[in-house]
Amino acid sequence: MSGPLLSAEAYREAVVAAIADGWRFASLHATSGEGGSAVTTLLTSPEGDTRLESADATAGAVPTIVDIAPAAGWDEREAHDLYGIRFDGHEPLRPLVEHDVPLTRFATPVHGADPYQIAVGPIHAGVIESGHFRFHVVGDLILHVDARLFYKHRGLERAAEGLALEDALPVVARSCAGCWVTNAVAYAQACEEALGLSPTPELARARTILLELERVWNTLNDIGAICAGVGLAAGTSRFAALVDDARRLNARLTGHRFLFGSVAVGGSALDLDHAAVVDARETLAQIRRESSRAWHALLFNGSFMDRMPDIGIVDAEAVHALGVVGVAARAAGVAEDVRAVSPRLSYEGFEPAGLRRPAGDVQARLEQRALELLPCLDILDRLLSLPLRPAATVAGGPEARVGVGRVESPRGATSCVVERDGGRVARIRLRTGSYANWPAVAFAAAGNLLPDFPLINKSFELCYACVDR
Amino acid sequence: MLSLLRNLRNLRRTIGLSAAERPASLALRHVDCGSCNGCEHELTLVFGPTVDLARYGLGIVASPRHADVLLVTGSVTTRMHAALLTAYEAMPEPRRVAALGDCALGDGVLGSSSEIAGRAEDVLPVDLRIPGCPPTPDAIAASLIGLIDGRAGA
Numbered sequence: 001m002s003g004p005l006l007s008a009e010a011y012r013e014a015v016v017a018a019i020a021d022g023w024r025f026a027s028l029h030a031t032s033g034e035g036g037s038a039v040t041t042l043l044t045s046p047e048g049d050t051r052l053e054s055a056d057a058t059a060g061a062v063p064t065i066v067d068i069a070p071a072a073g074w075d076e077r078e079a080h081d082l083y084g085i086r087f088d089g090h091e092p093l094r095p096l097v098e099h100d101v102p103l104t105r106f107a108t109p110v111h112g113a114d115p116y117q118i119a120v121g122p123i124h125a126g127v128i129e130s131g132h133f134r135f136h137v138v139g140d141l142i143l144h145v146d147a148r149l150f151y152k153h154r155g156l157e158r159a160a161e162g163l164a165l166e167d168a169l170p171v172v173a174r175s176c177a178g179c180w181v182t183n184a185v186a187y188a189q190a191c192e193e194a195l196g197l198s199p200t201p202e203l204a205r206a207r208t209i210l211l212e213l214e215r216v217w218n219t220l221n222d223i224g225a226i227c228a229g230v231g232l233a234a235g236t237s238r239f240a241a242l243v244d245d246a247r248r249l250n251a252r253l254t255g256h257r258f259l260f261g262s263v264a265v266g267g268s269a270l271d272l273d274h275a276a277v278v279d280a281r282e283t284l285a286q287i288r289r290e291s292s293r294a295w296h297a298l299l300f301n302g303s304f305m306d307r308m309p310d311i312g313i314v315d316a317e318a319v320h321a322l323g324v325v326g327v328a329a330r331a332a333g334v335a336e337d338v339r340a341v342s343p344r345l346s347y348e349g350f351e352p353a354g355l356r357r358p359a360g361d362v363q364a365r366l367e368q369r370a371l372e373l374l375p376c377l378d379i380l381d382r383l384l385s386l387p388l389r390p391a392a393t394v395a396g397g398p399e400a401r402v403g404v405g406r407v408e409s410p411r412g413a414t415s416c417v418v419e420r421d422g423g424r425v426a427r428i429r430l431r432t433g434s435y436a437n438w439p440a441v442a443f444a445a446a447g448n449l450l451p452d453f454p455l456i457n458k459s460f461e462l463c464y465a466c467v468d469r
Numbered sequence: 470m471l472s473l474l475r476n477l478r479n480l481r482r483t484i485g486l487s488a489a490e491r492p493a494s495l496a497l498r499h500v501d502c503g504s505c506n507g508c509e510h511e512l513t514l515v516f517g518p519t520v521d522l523a524r525y526g527l528g529i530v531a532s533p534r535h536a537d538v539l540l541v542t543g544s545v546t547t548r549m550h551a552a553l554l555t556a557y558e559a560m561p562e563p564r565r566v567a568a569l570g571d572c573a574l575g576d577g578v579l580g581s582s583s584e585i586a587g588r589a590e591d592v593l594p595v596d597l598r599i600p601g602c603p604p605t606p607d608a609i610a611a612s613l614i615g616l617i618d619g620r621a622g623a
Contacts, residue, residue, distance in 0.1 A: 099548050122552050123500055125531035127512050130501045130549055151548045152503045155581025174577070177507030177603065221510070240517035241473075244606070247514075257605065258507055465506040 004054075005038060011055030012063040018043050018051065019068050025323060026050070026406070027415045028065075028075035029429035030057065030083035039085060040429075041065065041072070042404060042417055048341025050404045052417070057085050064090035071323025074439065075431070097150045103134075107146045110136040115143055118450070122151045129464035140449045145442045152468035157428045165191045165418070166265045168425045172416070175430060176466030177258045178221075181207075181214040182409035183430060183466065184263035186416035189344055191265045192393055194403030194420050199344050202391035205383050206268040208346040210259055211407065212380045216284070217246035218410035219373045220291060222327075222461040226366050227298070229458035230307050238294040242287055249283045252276070272388040280384050288377050295370050308363035312444040312456030315360040322443060325436045326412020328460055331368040332360030338408035345407075346383060350375075362452075362459040409433045411462055430469065434462035493617045494526030498536030499569075500556050502589070503580075504543030507603035508570040512540070514606040515613075522610050525617070533559040538597075538616065541589040544572045544579045550586040557593055565616065567597035569609065574598055 006014060019025070027042040036058030043051050055062045064087040066073050076087045077096035087093060095101045107117075115136050122130040132148040156175055160168040173184035185207050192199070199207070224239025247257040253276060254262040262270055272280070298304055314322070319329045329336055330352055337352035339345070353371045358364055405416040412433025419427040441460050445453055501509060515522045516529065530536050533556045545553060557566070568589035571577035575588035589595050599612040 122549065123556055127499050127509050127516075127529055128501070129504070129506055129509060130552070151552070152501065152543065152546055153548060153584055154503050154544065154546060154579065155584035158581045159579070171580075174505050177505045177510060180505075237518045240514060241519060244514055244517060244519050258510070258603070260602065463506055465504065468503075 005056050006054060008055050008057070008059070008062045011039070011041075011053055012065060014053045015041055015043070015065050016068055018053065022046065023051065025065070025069035025071045026413070027417060027429055027431040028072050028079065029417060029427070030079035030085050031419065031427045032083050033426075037083065037085060039079060040402075040417065042415055044406065044415075046336075046341075048338070048343075048406070050406065052402060052404070060084070061086040061088050063088050066090050069323070070321055071436065071439075074435065097153055099148075099150065106148060107134050108136070108144055110143055112138075114138045131464045135450065135453070137450055140451065142445050142448050142450055142453065145445045145453075147438055147442055149438065149464055150468045152464055154469065156469045157430065160425050160428050163425050164423055165195075165420060165425060168428065169263065169265055170261075172428055172430055173260075173263070175469045176432070176434075176463045177260075178218055178463050179214070179409045179411065179414065179432060179434075179466050181210045181259050181263060182407045182414050183416070183432065185211060185345075186405035186407040186414050186430070187418065187428070188263055188265045189405030189407070190403040190416045190418035191405075191420070192344075192403065193397075193405065194400050194418055195266075196397035196399040197266060197393035197395055198397055199393050200391050201346070202389060203268050203393060204344060204346045206270045206388055206391055207263065209380065209383050209388065210254070210262050210270070211345070212376050212383070213246070213250055213253070214259060215376050215410050216287065216373070216380070217243050217250070219369050219376065220246060220287075222410070222458075223295070223298075223366065223369055225458045225461050226362070226455065227304070229455040230304060232298075232301070232304050235294070235298055235301070235304065238297070239291075242291055242294065245283065245287055245290075249280060253280060267390070267392040269390050270388055271390055272384075274387050277384045277387055281381055284377055284380055284384075288374075291373060305363070307452075307455060308361070308366060309359070310361055311448050311452045312362045312459055313360050314440050314444045316358075318440070318443060319360070322440050323436055324412075324440045326408070326410075326433045327365055327368050327372065328360075328437055328440060329412065330372075331355065331358060331364035333358030336413075338406050338413045342407070347379070350379075362455055365459040411460075412436055430466070432463070432466040434464075435467045437462055438467060494528075495538055495613065495617055496528060496530045496536045497538045497540050497613070498530055498533045498556065498560070499540040499542065500549075500553055502541055502543040502549040502553050502573070503546035503585070504570065504572055508542040508572075511603045511606050512542070512569065512609060515609050517606070520606045520610045522613065525614055527613055527617070533557070534561065536560050536564070538565045538567055538613075539593070540567050540569050541573050541593070541595075542569045544575065544577065545586045545589060545592050546580075547584055547586050550592065553592060565596040566593045567599060567613070567616070568595045569599045570604060571600060571602040574600055576600070577602055
């Protein structure tokens with residue numbers, strides 16, 4: 001799956017041919033070292049296969065692929081800002097991570113008699129992560145939004161370079177608390193693929209339990225966030241109480257409310273005895289009952305539901321064009337979910353849930369979340385029917401210099417590419433569901449009214465932390 | 470609903486926050502300077518129904534002009550450094566700074582040194598330290614109430 005280092009032209013031809021064959025863009029990153037620079041693109045097939053195409057970038061430039069894979073736009077801008085590589089044909093190659101530039105180079109030019117700009121952030125008016133939005137508006141109508149993120153760029157990928165593979169996990173996973181398990185499992189899977197290790201069924205079960213526990217509290221949080229987005233205090237409070245219940249369960253099972261420290265490369269120390277799994281199933285059954293009641297209260301709240309339809313639309317065509325992933329893609333009728341193609345995890349027979357009305361608007365994303373909570377609880381109920389023992393991997397697969405991990409986070413497909421140098425990290429690229437979907441927030445906001453932006457934004461509920469890293 | 474209220478009462482008893490009335494209040498302004506979002510998630514729950522810090526007279530305000538306390542989360546990135554100082558300078562005296570979470574205290578996983586300006590303490594005078602990764606809602610609440618009661622952390 002990891003090919004040889006291609007010439008710049010052959011790289012573009014390989015990506016063009018792969019996309020024509022039905023492969024999808026998943027991630028792009030640059031590397032630089034004593035041997036020169038390279039650009040590597042990760043592609044995935046609908047069946048879950050992965051392949052990497054790498055180009056020699058020692059000359060400082062490679063051809064862009066944004067014309068055939070627009071989802072690579074942010075990746076190429078990041079590679080330019082952090083590794084100084086130019087992408088010929090990507091015009092204008094606007095800064096993304098680089099902040100020390102005039103705003104005119106960053107913002108999209110909007111001309112005309114009436115448009116004006118509204119600058120918001122990086123500090124927001126509540127308990128919200130830092131990021132800057134520049135709205136181009138006429139009255140209340142949003143023409144365009146430029147999201148300028150990376151205020152929280154901590155250089156975590158670079159900080160992990162040179163560390164032993166197992167020691168780098170806490171650094172990579174620290175990208176984001178909301179997606180800690182997802183990022184940790186994606187990283188562990190990438191390392192294990194490179195080391196020729198496969199998880200035992202018990203290890204797959206442990207990781208799947210952790211991933212779904214993370215999805216439970218995130219889903220409850222994200223539904224509550226939409227209530228907060230319209231100021232419905234009753235809904236916000238009910239779902240906040242459920243989030244707290246779910247995090248308390250996490251702490252009882254793993255010792256940490258966000259499940260930090262529960263994932264490792266090559267094995268799992270998670271040990272859940274009979275009493276623990278019984279407690280977990282009972283708590284989750286209670287969360288199911290309470291969340292179902294809270295959800296029905298929302299459905300019958302006319303003034304709440306009236307705000308939801310026909311705003312912030314990202315339809316199936318836009319999903320494909322922008323490379324949108326996760327709930328936002330499925331709410332537009334694109335039934336893609338990495339869980340359906342995850343042989344390293346315990347998702348046997350999993351099929352993505354679909355809406356009757358996959359309109360791709362705020363209402364569809366809200367309903368999709370509520371719909372997906374139930375199978376998520378079902379999976380947990382099934383996997384927690386037996387006590388869980390510490391587990392390991394088995395050796396025997398082919399070893400490689402590069403490994404790939406793919407996991408469905410609460411926000412969508414997350415990819416992790418790990419290039420190793422023996423037992424140490426040479427380069428890590430973590431591309432999270434939030435990273436994939438931020439451009440869709442800007443797309444969804446255009447043409448809507450400014451007061452609907454918080455709601456549109458909350459309907460994606462993306463992390464800044466695991467984009468900025 | 471009754472069972473919800475009963476659960477709430479039991480939870481509050483477990484948490485051990487006293488309900489004694491306080492003749493004071495604190496307005497808090499939160500600035501995320503490079504966190505993993507864990508501190509924000511827990512801080513949100515501090516004002517949720519289980520801990521409900523608002524009942525002690527503490528609340529998050531939208532502007533540093535209205536704030537008594539600046540709550541700093543995360544290790545301060547080079548890109549948030551200027552924004553943090555701007556927020557601090559906008560606050561009226563007397564003002565306090567609370568470093569929330571191990572990253573703000575300099576004990577967490579930080580990242581590349583070239584991207585990090587430092588701990589909260591390297592940038593601003595810190596009056597209250599709230600350790601934890603992230604600190605639980607109960608711990609955050611107890612620390613902030615301590616600030617009202619004059620029991621500022623170590």
